[in-house]
Amino acid sequence: MTGERDTASAPRGGVPKPGNAGPVAPRSAAPVDAARPLPARPAGLAAALSAEAPVLDVRNLAAWYFTDEGTVKAVDGVGFKLGKGKTLGLVGESGCGKTATGLAVLGLLPPPGRVVRGEAVLGRRDLLRMPEADLAAMRGRDIAMIFQEPMSALDPLMTAGEQIAECLEMHTALDRRERAEKAVELLASVGVPEPALRAKAWPHELSGGMRQRVVIAMALACDPKVVIADEPTTALDVTVQAQILDLIEDTQERTGMGVILVTHDLAAVAQAADEVAVMYAGVLVETGPVKDVYAHPAHPYTKALLGSIPVVGQAARQLVTIPGRVPNLARLPSGCRFADRCPLAESACRAVEPDLVDLGAGRRVRCILATGRAAR
């Protein structure tokens, strides 16, 4: 019996685990206890603060795959700011470059992929221009990743507790016994029942939801400032999905970490994110506060995507059909990348690729028709 796994967007090939590559970088403070209280922030002020001091600032990032068939521009100039304690939903369909964006920021892009330009500034340091040893020390400690497929993200030859302890060994000065205790504590904090018992369990002995909790515990082990969660709920059943989103949000409220939620699921973004960035064929086509974008999508692609999701209780609503398919990233059309599938496309759309234009109120859109309307 097969479950409903999203094999379509599962990462292909071996993707390294977060936080266990590279030398030891001791850290004195016990990380999880250091919960930072968050001041109450009015919405406007919070927006202003996060605009001033983003915890992660990605600028003009391009990551290409140099294959025999040509250069696949998986990420082709992506920029966003992630505020402290905020969640950015990075959404798009399979092959749009959302996972590659996350991997590139962490320096984990598998060959033949390579970052060709851009910056990813975390705490005044550019992750993309850092010696591998420094980056390895930061991975897991300052920035961590939650992978989509919890079974392949876990080492089948290590118990759940050992895998978490390994992260701690890498980044803290705790001794073996303290690490084992901490691992149990972390498992308890991510809602694993009987954590002392489960710490001794092998990955195959755990259910899908439990494995995902272990992966999250590993990512949170060193209290990172930023967590990139790649489809953290896609492989899980709906009743468990809600539990995992709750868990990520609770942790965020406790520690103030910034979260990049990489997903194809617009409903998960609606429920868990503050800001949304919609990707299409390697570029951002629309970004802004989730509520505004969902209420008034500016880009025809965003509008179509939102209209294409069936919702329980709305069976009478006609679903939007997006004809055709995403363009080949090795042979991109000239002009707007969505023009071939866009019901509104004009000849001007196919002439020049539109820029990501600021619409004000924190919103940006890459569509000459939308920006033209705004100007008029």
Next chain:
Amino acid sequence: MIDDGNGFLVDARGLEKRFPVKAGFPRRTVAEVRAVDGVSFEVRRGRTFGLVGESGCGKTTLARTMVGLYRPTAGSLFFDTPADKVELVLELRRKIAEAGTVRGPAARAELSGLEERLEVLRREYDVYSLPKRKLAARRREFQLVFQDPWGSLDPRMTVGHIVGEGLAVHGIGGSRAERAALVRDTLVSCGLDPDAIDRYPHEFSGGQRQRIGIARALALRPKLLVLDEPVSALDVSIRVQILDLLKDIKEAYGLTYVFIAHDLAVVERVADEVGVMYLGKIVERAARADLFGRRYHPYTRALIDAAPVPDPNVGRRRAPVRGEPPSPIAPPPGCRFHPRCPEAVERCRVEEPPLAQAAPGHYVACWMRPPHRAAPGADGPSLAAAFGPGPAVRPASAPGRAPRG
């Protein structure tokens, strides 16, 4: 279920499929997975029966059992059986049940006579009792569409070979050229270029591969398509395309569907009748509007409540149920949902509730629902306390998570 004159295409009775769990040396059976554990339902001609449930509930096993890929441990499946014969079978079953309660040699003789008559009918009409040759011939009438458009197509075969293989097996279309014409026709019906016939699966995108999988099933001109999560592996923009295609070919070819999915929103769109599965059993079954309107079973309610809504103004409620489905190797005693159920009482822990009629055509297996108890309102007190109001009346201020931002 009330017959609407078209009759039933599928009449599944007490289907069971168990898998042995082997361990040790020498290997021996140490336990059994009860993947499908006594499932009965009917599908009317030209309709869609939707089957929903979480991973591990047995819905894929049921799909494979229905099309004969698995031999069931028990149960019968009457497929495309004349209405009078189905009635005869039902009558015989009722009489057998009645005769079973009477003692004495006369009753025993009557019982064995009835059982013999039933057996004759089964060998004629029950798919699982058919002699091998008859079964092989009938297989073209019920076809399965697989979930995974990557894993279900042989990468070494051309599309023409994949779609035409069944035609050759069943000896449909006299010559190779005739079969190729049939394959091209089918490809066009499925929205593919007829020239795709000479290409290989890797040259196609996920959505197109799923079209190929549908064409393979459709080429045999079946009466029933069993669709196992036909859109869940696809991108959202492609899902609607495939749902549209399924709707079109259903009309064009007069098909009947069993549509299996974990996504309730999709099932609500396509199904006329819906069954909710949990740990190998159907816990609720009704016409679509009744099922989504009444949501009698607490599990159905939990599934609907957990269904994500792409609207940031709708506050996410806290996870509506705790924990995860238990193992089908050792299902809990009593009601299988009781360890996760917010309404469970002592009776639920010890006695398994039968699937009973709670309203006309609406069947529920729950001690806390009709016919055992009065029906709670759509947001009756016990449920409101347990889950919060349902989605139809879900205000932004619903208990649980406040909207973000």
